[in-house]
Amino acid sequence: MRLAVTADLHWGVHPGGDRATRALVQAVRDWSPDALALAGDVGEGEQFGACLRLFSGVEGARLVVPGNHDLWLRGPDTSSLDYYEQTLPAIAAQNGFHYLDLSPWVAPPGDLSILGSINWYDYSFADPALLAEFPDAEAMYRRKQFPGGWHSDGRFVRLGMSDQDFTGRVVERLAGQLAELPDRISRVILIQHHPPIRELFYPTPAQTADQRFWYAYTGNRRMDALVRTDPRVSWVVCGHVHAACSADLGRASGRNVGGDYAWKRLLLLDTDTGQEIWQEFGRSSVEPPGESRLRP
Template sequence: MVRIVVTADLHYNISRSREPARRVADDACSAGGDAIVLVGDTAGAATGPLLECLRLFERFPGRKLLVPGNHCLWCRDGEDSLTRYESVVPAVAAEAGFHVLDHDPVVIGDVGLAGSIGWYDYSFADESLDIPEPFYRAKVAPGAAAVLTEHRWLVEAHRPRLHERHYMLGARWMDGRYVRLGMSDEEFLGLLCDKLAGQLRRLADSAGGIVAFTHHLPFDELVPRNRPDRFAFAAAYMGSPRLGRVLLSEPKLSHVFCGHSHWPGRWEIDGVTVVNVGSTYSNKRLEVLEL
């Protein structure tokens, strides 16, 4: 039997998350297992809290695996997010004995573990809001664009389509400010999908069963819906069905674990068990899978 302990969204850089993160790390270490997987948003731009959080798992007896989240790609001055993804986060992880699953899958017993931060392409945007796509690309809702000098041109360009409900919507998706990919979100997602597909092919040759971990959401079923407009705007950034298509194309896949939405749940999708860990800022959750 292989026992995998999973948590997500520890957000250790945020003060109200620190004590709950310490508690859940303690619980995970006591629970024990063959692997612990942190499915994204462990900390933010500063690497100190990331290292400190990973070290909370020091006494965990099994493999320590990390999937970055979008917050892990937030940049300090002069940084870019790809370097953070490919080098900075893996180096900090290694200091604490963690392996970044995105860059190399692992096999434990007969179980293959694949991982990807995943990303978004606005496919999950809430259509009822009827926000023109350029606002999603800029990661500002119309009400926010109207008061931000660098984004006001969007309001000018799309004024005929905008109405009162749009101007009431002052939300921003802060990746727009802190993530610097040097390519579009769709291009980054495409790279990640190719990488994940490659991992699944490799694991299909070497493992009897496969479990995948993606920070962003691969299926529409997981996207929180019917929420107030300020939250509904965020649906565009929850993930992409492209991730889901890659995952479901591998017949040996039995489970997928996600984070990011801070919305716990469990679904059966095309014979695959899909779990959103659903940690919030103040309440952290653990999942245990035994195969």
């Protein structure tokens, strides 16, 4: 099967990024994959549907998982949980996209399935050494705070539950989907927003305290264990950190798509041969106008 994957399009945030995304859309059309998957951070608010509409001319299956930015809500009485489980699936369906978080997609003729999740963070990968330097680090995690700033999820994502509970919810949902796959499914491709395995968090070790705090907000050990123990998992592709990296898990390959607000990356993958083609669009920018560099 020919599968195209991209992530972190962040439609509407950066003019150069939007130009790059339009070029990426044309490249997907030209390649005409069997399936296209968007690995989250599609677009905030109205931009989520607007971004999905760009791909209306793409043939083949269209699959999406949301990212943390897609759960950002500015209104005071809105629920990011309802938005994640009801509103975004409806917008995806209106635009011809399969919302992977709620149900797997099975490739015809049917021995391969693509599953997906926003995945989330529960601070379980936090650097334990930070507790010596910041004795209130655990309280800082709950406030989504860094020594030098704040994670914007703390302002704009309102789940109505703790990060640990939401993490448990999304991990259990994926575990249930894996358990219920028919026997004929021998290969699974996972598309996630937050990196599911530790090796895909960042391409280089964190240096500053702020960078080390990101480990708390990037993934969770429950998803990491789930992904490692299912022998059907052959590919894991994610986004979120805006830095490309790879992992070899033996029977499975992992890729973090990378790119950033102004620079987009596209993976064209032949799932039968393992051949990968990477295409890039736009020019890298460290941060978009008016945005904090503490915001992946």
